[in-house]
Amino acid sequence: MSWAGKLLRVNLTAGTCVSEPINMKWAKEYLGSRGLASKYLVEELDPKVDPLSAENKMIWATGPLTGTMASTGGRYTVVTKGPLTGAIACSNSGGYWGAELKMAGWDMVIVEGKSPKPVYLFIENDKAELIDASDLWGKTVWETEPAIKTKHQDPQIRVSCIGRAGENEVLYAAIVNDLHRAAGRSGVGAVMGSKNLKAVAVRGTKGVGNIKNPKAFMEATRAGKAVLAGNAVTGEGLPTYGTQVLMNVINEVGALPTRNHQDVQFDGAKDISAEAMATPRATDGKAHLVTNQACFACTIACGRISKIDDTHFSIENKPQYMNASGGLEYEAAWALGAANGVNDLEALQFANMLCNEDGFDPISFGATVGAVMEMYEMGVLTKEQLGIEAPFGSAKALCYFAEITANGVGFGKELGLGSARLTKKYGQPDLSMSVKGQEFPAYDGRVIQGIGLAYATSNRGACHLRGYTIASEVLGIPVKTEPADTQGKPELVKAFQDATAAFDSAGICIFTSFAWTLADVAPQLQAACGDEFTVENLTTIGERIWNMERDFNNRAGFTSKDDRLPKRLMTEAAKTGPGKGTVSGLDKMLPEYYKIRGWDPEGRPSAETLKRLGL
Template identity: 85%
Template sequence: LPTYGTQVLMNVINEVGALPTRNHRDVQFEGAKDISAEAMATPRKTDGKKHLVTNQACFGCTIACGRISKMDESHFSVQNKPEYWGASGGLEYEAAWALGAANGVNDLEALQYANLICNEEGMDPISFGATIGAVMELYEMGVLTKEQIGIESPFGSAKALCELADMTAKGIGFGKEIGLGSKRLTAKYGHPDLSMSVKGQEFPAYDGRVIQGIGLAYATSNRGACHLRGYTIASEVLGIPVKTEPTEHEGKPELVKAFQDATAAFDSAGICIFTSFAWTLADVAPQVQAACGEEFTMEHLNHIGERIWNMEREFNNAAGFTKADDSLPKRLLTEAAKTGPGKGVVSKLPEMLPKYYEVRGWDNEGRPTAQTKERLGL
């Protein structure tokens, strides 16, 4: 992380065959190396300067996983625009994926420009990039036209990415439509299945077919598709704390529950989730005890995490969410991965979800049972 930041994952996930590409039509991106951490640290051919300027750290952190980068001033997106010539944050892995591989764009400078616009204008680069992926697919299908969008927008168009970022940030032209997000935009144009999202939130940078556990985590996350509420990538890809086979669905309900509960406890303690690669809740317990003056054990923290997860679930159920919302897009359930180690694999969500409910102590409709609520004090 100090050397390459989260962007170290770009080539790793691509090699695993789990890098969602062109709105999840593919699972490997031929241009991954062009937008990777290694590319950011390599001098450009145009001006001999590195894209990456330095690291960035949260207060008091010695790891400094953040990135500070500076664009090539001759790039079309900022040419004759000196206001954009300074250093800016990023690229982080999720943003580089969403703006790059998700849209088939391998222009590192274009990704940095779109990321800058997202940061400056308060847009989430993951949701923005994933929505652009849906727009580009609709364009290639002929559902959307150049006249409607305002620019030719095939997969791989760095120019379209940059111009659509500007339009969305300013809320002008087709940018207003992009601002709806992929779920509402694709539904408006008659193709809701092209929104790669759960509960209205767009997917992050891991394919839920090739990595079965993360697919289940997306489907059951209380806040919609999210990698930060149950990062099973740690186990399924990185082997932390134990290695599990990514394409295997057996045992994943238990794995997902364990990660979700532990993550809820880590987050509530105010601890950076990256520490979970080295620490367990057994390491966190004495720190929480020292801060709060009360006794905490690993079992106590696990109980707290599980209680939090179920409280959130109860809120969602009361708000109208049902079992039907614990789903994945049709593409992940019916269109198999085309290449890589997971070639031929689709998500086994229908097999995993009932077992997940059982492990959670929920009924067949995904509602915490009376016994579970009593045990957790809800």
């Protein structure tokens, strides 16, 4: 079995680190990573706890395929109660940290309490200790990671840490590993900051040697890699262009939310697209994109490494931003760009680098800026309040807002609240494009009906990675469905949500699902863990995880009233593109979705559903 079989329980209040065996019954029922960590959280945490109190808990978790030769087997998740939403938060990251934890011999780390002073957790195989981090508090991610490596004289240590945004409890603060890979959404970094925990640093040299059937596992993973290599998305599109390949595609189908969802197409999309990133600049003849990059064990390599034009205003007298670093993903490019009407690629990269450097979610940040720009144009907010003129399209305002949010100064503290709290504070709650307090990703829920339903029902607030129906509705994977149709979308959303939960919990990247179905994942898990992990069982595991998360949220106080989209998507029709004239059909889809889920009209899993899933 490829679980390590143990977890590390860290009590920050007491300053203790204790090893415990993993509950293997739960591991068989929830697999690992997202599923198993969420099971521990819901069993141990009062759903009504204040997310930023010492009573909240945080769990870093790997899956059974993390650290193995399975393609993309480097993922880990951070599970907690999220401060942005008040709902269960599960944020996923790639890079190398997850594999390092597994190779140190741990499936997960549970963090409890609050340290009286800043500390970081250092794990070296079986040894774990809390170390004073007073000298690191106030430092950025880019300063913290090398400082820890230097202190321990080991460049191969992997670090998962917060920057100043987490320390300042920006409600969408992220946890960053490997300098620019992030558990990015729902404010998990703010919870870490509230506990005075600066970093979790890991060095593992044990490897993952407890595969049930090594020969069968090698054959299954080899077959899986061949499927990925032969697929147009995972074998060509993502390696060549990264997720940014979607910018022009989504704009053409008229589903690119623009200027805080006032429009669905952006004239400047071509200027901030993957193609633009790869085109040599007129100023220096060099392309914005330097190279692509892969996470641990990944055969797709969708990551981008980019370099800002040295002459750009954003980095004048700022040499630290003149080196190549983590480049724009599609969601970040949209949130920092189209959502604000900004088509300056270099400005987007500067803001993106600040999100990495100080650890905050570019999606929530960019979408919050979009709401601010709309309120500025309405006259609700002024230059005096903001510190700068901030009309839609202002690259200078975008860069300025990124800096003051990172620093936590002036209006940056307001921006750190997220759009739901900020718009409510200024009397314009309808201008927050969010669900359960979490901002939308880069697809319009009017024009693409399934993703609108997925946003409304996501357990962690608006999210594309909890049921990526774009694969079907736009890309035709695994089958093509019409974006504007509401019929059949409840079934589609449920299927994607359940399958995604299983992929996440295995410890692999959701991007594999462009090519793989659970029929490709099952043989790998069977060879690694046990024959019981059939396609049917994995589907049930995914459904069990989804309902467990939903039940936690219900007990935290969420109801069917929270499964709503903003008024704009329900009443203001798309103005251009193939979906012109459409609004969301959520009211038609939601009751059917509840019925298919086995929930009552208030969105609560029925006793029969809970019993069937063993909840």
